[in-house]
Amino acid sequence: MKVKFVAGISGMSGRMGEFVFCIEKKSGAVWFREYVKPRETEHNHTIGSIGQNLGVFWKSVSEGYSYDLKDYADRYNLATLGYSGRVSCYTVLTRMMYALKVAVPDVDLKTITPQDVVDMDLPVKTVYEAIENGLLAPVKREQQLMSFII
Numbered sequence: 001m002k003v004k005f006v007a008g009i010s011g012m013s014g015r016m017g018e019f020v021f022c023i024e025k026k027s028g029a030v031w032f033r034e035y036v037k038p039r040e041t042e043h044n045h046t047i048g049s050i051g052q053n054l055g056v057f058w059k060s061v062s063e064g065y066s067y068d069l070k071d072y073a074d075r076y077n078l079a080t081l082g083y084s085g086r087v088s089c090y091t092v093l094t095r096m097m098y099a100l101k102v103a104v105p106d107v108d109l110k111t112i113t114p115q116d117v118v119d120m121d122l123p124v125k126t127v128y129e130a131i132e133n134g135l136l137a138p139v140k141r142e143q144q145l146m147s148f149i150i
Contacts, residue, residue, distance in 0.1 A: 019035060062148060069127060073087050128143060
Protein backbone atom coordinates (compact mmCIF):
# COMPACT_ATOMS: atom_id res chain seq x y z
CA MET A 1 0.00 0.00 0.00
CA LYS A 2 1.39 3.40 -0.98
CA VAL A 3 -0.23 6.12 1.13
CA LYS A 4 1.16 9.57 1.77
CA PHE A 5 0.35 12.44 4.11
CA VAL A 6 -0.62 15.61 2.26
CA ALA A 7 0.87 18.64 4.02
CA GLY A 8 -1.60 21.43 4.74
CA ILE A 9 -4.59 19.11 4.46
CA SER A 10 -5.69 17.12 7.47
CA GLY A 11 -5.92 13.84 5.68
CA MET A 12 -4.23 11.15 3.70
CA SER A 13 -4.41 10.10 0.10
CA GLY A 14 -2.82 7.48 -2.08
CA ARG A 15 -3.27 4.18 -3.93
CA MET A 16 -3.47 0.59 -2.90
CA GLY A 17 -3.43 -1.70 -5.88
CA GLU A 18 -6.45 -0.87 -8.03
CA PHE A 19 -8.00 1.37 -5.39
CA VAL A 20 -7.66 5.03 -4.43
CA PHE A 21 -7.68 6.10 -0.79
CA CYS A 22 -9.19 9.59 -0.25
CA ILE A 23 -10.48 11.90 2.46
CA GLU A 24 -13.24 14.46 2.02
CA LYS A 25 -12.06 17.83 3.37
CA LYS A 26 -15.37 19.16 4.68
CA SER A 27 -16.72 16.10 6.49
CA GLY A 28 -13.46 14.28 7.16
CA ALA A 29 -14.93 11.07 5.76
CA VAL A 30 -12.40 8.57 4.46
CA TRP A 31 -13.25 6.33 1.54
CA PHE A 32 -11.86 3.88 -0.97
CA ARG A 33 -12.89 3.77 -4.58
CA GLU A 34 -11.76 1.87 -7.62
CA TYR A 35 -9.37 3.91 -9.75
CA VAL A 36 -11.00 4.79 -13.03
CA LYS A 37 -8.82 6.08 -15.82
CA PRO A 38 -10.62 8.98 -17.52
CA ARG A 39 -11.69 8.42 -21.11
CA GLU A 40 -9.76 10.44 -23.64
CA THR A 41 -12.05 12.97 -25.26
CA GLU A 42 -11.61 16.00 -27.48
CA HIS A 43 -12.44 18.20 -24.48
CA ASN A 44 -9.54 16.67 -22.50
CA HIS A 45 -7.16 17.47 -25.36
CA THR A 46 -8.51 21.02 -25.63
CA ILE A 47 -8.04 21.68 -21.90
CA GLY A 48 -4.54 20.13 -22.06
CA SER A 49 -3.56 22.28 -25.05
CA ILE A 50 -4.82 25.42 -23.31
CA GLY A 51 -2.92 24.50 -20.15
CA GLN A 52 0.31 23.93 -22.07
CA ASN A 53 -0.04 27.21 -23.93
CA LEU A 54 -0.83 29.16 -20.75
CA GLY A 55 2.36 27.70 -19.23
CA VAL A 56 4.36 29.03 -22.18
CA PHE A 57 2.41 32.32 -21.97
CA TRP A 58 3.31 32.63 -18.26
CA LYS A 59 7.01 32.18 -19.00
CA SER A 60 6.98 34.78 -21.78
CA VAL A 61 5.32 37.73 -19.98
CA SER A 62 7.54 40.54 -18.71
CA GLU A 63 9.15 40.30 -15.29
CA GLY A 64 7.15 43.30 -14.05
CA TYR A 65 3.88 41.73 -15.19
CA SER A 66 4.65 38.48 -13.36
CA TYR A 67 5.52 40.49 -10.22
CA ASP A 68 2.19 42.31 -10.55
CA LEU A 69 0.37 38.97 -10.79
CA LYS A 70 2.18 37.78 -7.65
CA ASP A 71 1.35 41.04 -5.90
CA TYR A 72 -2.29 40.74 -6.97
CA ALA A 73 -2.44 37.15 -5.64
CA ASP A 74 -1.03 38.28 -2.27
CA ARG A 75 -3.49 41.16 -2.02
CA TYR A 76 -6.40 38.93 -3.05
CA ASN A 77 -5.41 36.28 -0.49
CA LEU A 78 -5.23 38.92 2.26
CA ALA A 79 -8.63 40.30 1.27
CA THR A 80 -10.20 36.84 1.42
CA LEU A 81 -8.45 35.76 4.62
CA GLY A 82 -10.68 33.38 6.54
CA TYR A 83 -12.34 32.02 3.42
CA SER A 84 -11.33 28.71 1.92
CA GLY A 85 -8.86 28.61 -0.93
CA ARG A 86 -5.82 30.67 -1.75
CA VAL A 87 -4.70 31.64 -5.20
CA SER A 88 -1.25 31.67 -6.75
CA CYS A 89 -0.03 34.04 -9.43
CA TYR A 90 -0.43 31.31 -12.05
CA THR A 91 -4.02 30.71 -10.90
CA VAL A 92 -4.68 34.44 -11.28
CA LEU A 93 -3.30 34.35 -14.83
CA THR A 94 -5.42 31.31 -15.70
CA ARG A 95 -8.61 32.85 -14.29
CA MET A 96 -7.90 36.10 -16.10
CA MET A 97 -7.32 34.37 -19.44
CA TYR A 98 -10.51 32.27 -19.17
CA ALA A 99 -12.45 35.43 -18.25
CA LEU A 100 -10.88 37.08 -21.31
CA LYS A 101 -12.13 34.21 -23.47
CA VAL A 102 -15.67 34.81 -22.17
CA ALA A 103 -15.40 38.58 -22.75
CA VAL A 104 -13.75 38.29 -26.18
CA PRO A 105 -14.87 35.01 -27.84
CA ASP A 106 -12.43 35.48 -30.76
CA VAL A 107 -9.47 34.78 -28.43
CA ASP A 108 -7.92 31.33 -28.91
CA LEU A 109 -6.33 30.27 -25.64
CA LYS A 110 -4.55 27.37 -27.36
CA THR A 111 -2.35 29.76 -29.37
CA ILE A 112 -2.39 33.18 -27.67
CA THR A 113 0.90 34.93 -26.92
CA PRO A 114 1.69 38.16 -25.06
CA GLN A 115 2.40 39.79 -28.44
CA ASP A 116 -1.12 38.80 -29.57
CA VAL A 117 -2.52 40.59 -26.51
CA VAL A 118 -0.79 43.79 -27.60
CA ASP A 119 -1.61 43.37 -31.32
CA MET A 120 -5.30 42.66 -30.67
CA ASP A 121 -5.48 45.42 -28.00
CA LEU A 122 -6.96 43.01 -25.46
CA PRO A 123 -7.90 44.31 -21.98
CA VAL A 124 -5.16 42.38 -20.16
CA LYS A 125 -2.11 44.43 -21.16
CA THR A 126 -1.72 45.31 -17.47
CA VAL A 127 -3.19 43.69 -14.37
CA TYR A 128 -4.87 47.01 -13.50
CA GLU A 129 -6.55 47.05 -16.93
CA ALA A 130 -7.84 43.51 -16.33
CA ILE A 131 -9.32 44.61 -12.99
CA GLU A 132 -10.89 47.70 -14.55
CA ASN A 133 -12.52 45.57 -17.27
CA GLY A 134 -13.97 43.11 -14.74
CA LEU A 135 -11.71 40.18 -15.61
CA LEU A 136 -10.24 40.09 -12.09
CA ALA A 137 -11.77 40.99 -8.74
CA PRO A 138 -10.81 44.39 -7.33
CA VAL A 139 -8.11 44.56 -4.65
CA LYS A 140 -6.67 47.40 -2.56
CA ARG A 141 -4.17 49.71 -4.26
CA GLU A 142 -4.87 48.15 -7.65
CA GLN A 143 -3.64 51.31 -9.41
CA GLN A 144 -0.07 50.22 -8.65
CA LEU A 145 -0.35 47.12 -10.85
CA MET A 146 0.59 48.87 -14.09
CA SER A 147 3.47 46.82 -15.54
CA PHE A 148 3.06 46.12 -19.26
CA ILE A 149 2.73 42.51 -20.46
CA ILE A 150 5.78 42.58 -22.78
